Each structure stands twice: as structure tokens, then as C-alpha cells.
Amino acid sequence: MAELVNIFEREFARETIFLDRNLITPHFTPQKLLFRDKYIGEISGILSKTLHGEKPDNLFIYGKCGTGKTSVTRLVMQQLLEFASAKNIPVEGNYVNCRNHNSKYRILSKIVKDFFPEEDFMGYSAAFVYEKLLEHARGKEKAGGKHIVLVLDEIDKVKDLDELIYGLTRGNDEIGSSGSISLIGISNNLMFKDRLDPRTKSSLCENEMVFPPYNAQELTEILRQRTGMAFKPDTVEESAVCLAAAIAAQESGDARTAVMLLLRAGEIADRRGSGKVTDREVMKAKVQVEEELVYNMVSTLPEQQQFVLYSIAVLSLTKKPQPKITGETEKGVLFSGEVYDEYCKIAKKHKEEIVSSRWYREYINELEMYGLIYTTASGKGIKGQTTLIKLGFDAEKIKGLIERELIEQN
């Protein structure tokens, strides 16, 4: 008779090349951040004012995803708070991700709740919560005030940012000199600050910092650091690390992508039982990571925008290569106008509303921002002024993906 074994027994006993898988996930922040000393220095320079009882300037940090904005800020904040509490200096901090707390009220409630964990502020008015925060900064009678540093990550997601910042700036006047509230705003969208009220903008951007993408060498170093911690010795080939770094650098300079590549490559090696991460695993991981990335983006797109992307995929599959003025032919390059026509046809077939061509252009711009398509302005050889559109990923895959998405919804 066959032995009865718990089905997890085999999984549990399986050989793995990971020492600690968690250390090579994008969520993990190492204690030492490479190639960011300059920014760590600048930010801590600004925040050190709090240690001398002064209000630091507000700071706005911009950079694409995976450039270390959040990690650097969290690290500096953590050190600041540790130091302040060791020296008994009244400095406090709070981190808010504005994707989850996307309005003035939600942000204020979240902060106040963290400062007063024992009390419940559900249902209180925005003014009350705001007053509570000021009270906290002002401090008790003789104890003196506190210097509070608020980190607002993905600050571009806040709907009524003008009001929030106006409120907090005014709050500083009310608190007086004994305490203060200052802001660190983080965003990967530089354009968003142009939409702000000029006063908000000048207040938030007292200091500005731009985090550049990492280059291939930097990414290689970062990956070496991580593999040393996360993998067992001699399980990751040096060339595999370089390859993963090169792929990530070429695509975006995104450290998150680079880390994901090695994580998936490690998982693939485990599954195959080969006990080693080589170029082969990394190349396989590349396909997988790319698919995950695209899937995440596509599935969160509004339905109409999915139709636009779908039209681009369909057209680039059916359209014959266009002879370009330079003589060579380029595959899959589409005109903005023909994509819109195709989109109208497809949307009509699915009995969907059709968005105006103006809004369609906004969709196109967004799709480019997400990296799902590439666009170029038409030059010589093409009638009028139009945008040339090219799909950023494999047309078949995008087409299949959206078809599945749409079927799921119905």
C-alpha cells in the first residue's frame, strides 16, 4: 500500500536555492542603499533642522518607478526617528501611501489615527481631525510642540491636494514656533505639479529632487548585494546577474524589475531542480516578468482604453508593412486616425459607447506613459501632422489578453 503523505510534505522538503526569498522581493528595503548616498545626504540635511527645533522645508521628490524614491525616504525617516527618540527630541513622522488614502480627509484620518491609536475617529468631521493633528503638533501645555514630518507617497493620487497643502501650511502659522508640520511628497509623475495651484506648488516644492534611473552597472551592483543575501552561495552565476541588470536597464532602469527578474529566475531554477540560476533562467524569467507587468497594467485599464489598445493590436497584426520614405519598411506602425477608425468599428461591434476622438488622444497619451505603446510625431513623407503608433509588446499576446479580460467581464 502506498504511504499516506501530506501533500505539502514534498513541497516542504523540496530543495531550494534561496536562503531567504523575502530579501529579493521588491517590498524588501535593504539597510544599505547603493548609489543613493547623495540623495540620502540631501534629504537628511533638510530634515536635520527638526533636531534643532526648526521647521524643515517641504520637499518634492520625483523619479520613475524603481528609482529608490520610497526606499530612500523611508530609510532616512527611520534613522531620523530613531535618532530623535534616542536623544529625546520631539520629532515624529508618518508615512501615507496616497493610492490607498486619496483625499485630504482620508490622509488626515490615517495620520491622526496613527498618532492616537487608542481613539477612534470614524465619522468625525474633517475640521475636527485636522484640529486634532494641530493639537498633537502643538503639544501639551508646557511640554512644547513637536516637529512632524509627513511623507505622502504617490502624492499625485490625492484629489484635493491644493486644500490639504493649504491647510497644512496655514496650520504651521497656528502652531507657532514650538512645533511644525512639514511634507515630503513623492511622485513618479512630473506633469502633475503643473496642475496644482501656484501657491500649493511653491509651498510643496520649496525643495525639489529628481531621482534618475539606475544604469546597468549600478543595477548589477544592486543585484549582487541582494543575491548575496537572498540566495545560497554559488547558486547564481555572475553572468546571470549582469544579464538581469542589462535587461532592466534597457527597459527602464527600474530596480524593481531587476529584482523581480532574479526572483522569478530563482523560482524557475528551483522548479527545474537545476540548483543554479544561469542566463537561461533569466531569459525565461524575462518573458514571465514582462507578462506579469503587462497583465497588471492591462487589467487595470478602463474598458474603453482596453478597446483602444485592442484595436492597435488587431491592426498591427493585419496591416501590411508600410513602405517608409527612407526606403526600408517598418512593421506595425499605425496612424492615429486609422486606429481611431478601427476602435470605433470594434466598439460598435461590441455594442459599446464610443469616446470622442479628443478623449481617444488622451487615452493614447496615457498608454504611451505606461509604456504599452510607442508614439512618434509624423515627419516627412506623411500627409499632415499625425502620431505614429507602435505596440510596445507582442501583438498576439496583448490581443489574447484583452479578449480574455473582456470575456471575463461578461
Next chain:
DNA sequence: CCTCCACAGGAAGCGCAGGAGT
């Protein structure tokens, strides 16, 4: 050179949903 084409993208405004104030 002028006009037309095929768009790009700014400005204003509209209807709706949801949240805040009363």
C-alpha cells in the same frame, strides 16, 4: 506662396457620483 489636410492639444462646460455640511 497659399490652401488643405489630418491631426494635436488647450479651454470650457456638462452630467454624474459621492462626500461634506446642515
Next chain:
DNA sequence: ACTCCTGCGCTTCCTGTGGAGG
């Protein structure tokens, strides 16, 4: 419970732009 307000997604309208063609 109600009214008021505001942001969001979108439309309509409009001006601007650069190459093609006469």
C-alpha cells in the same frame, strides 16, 4: 434626509501646426 459642493470622465469647440499639393 436633504441640499450643496467638488472631482472625474468626457464632449464640444476651437486654435495651432507642419507637410502635401496646387
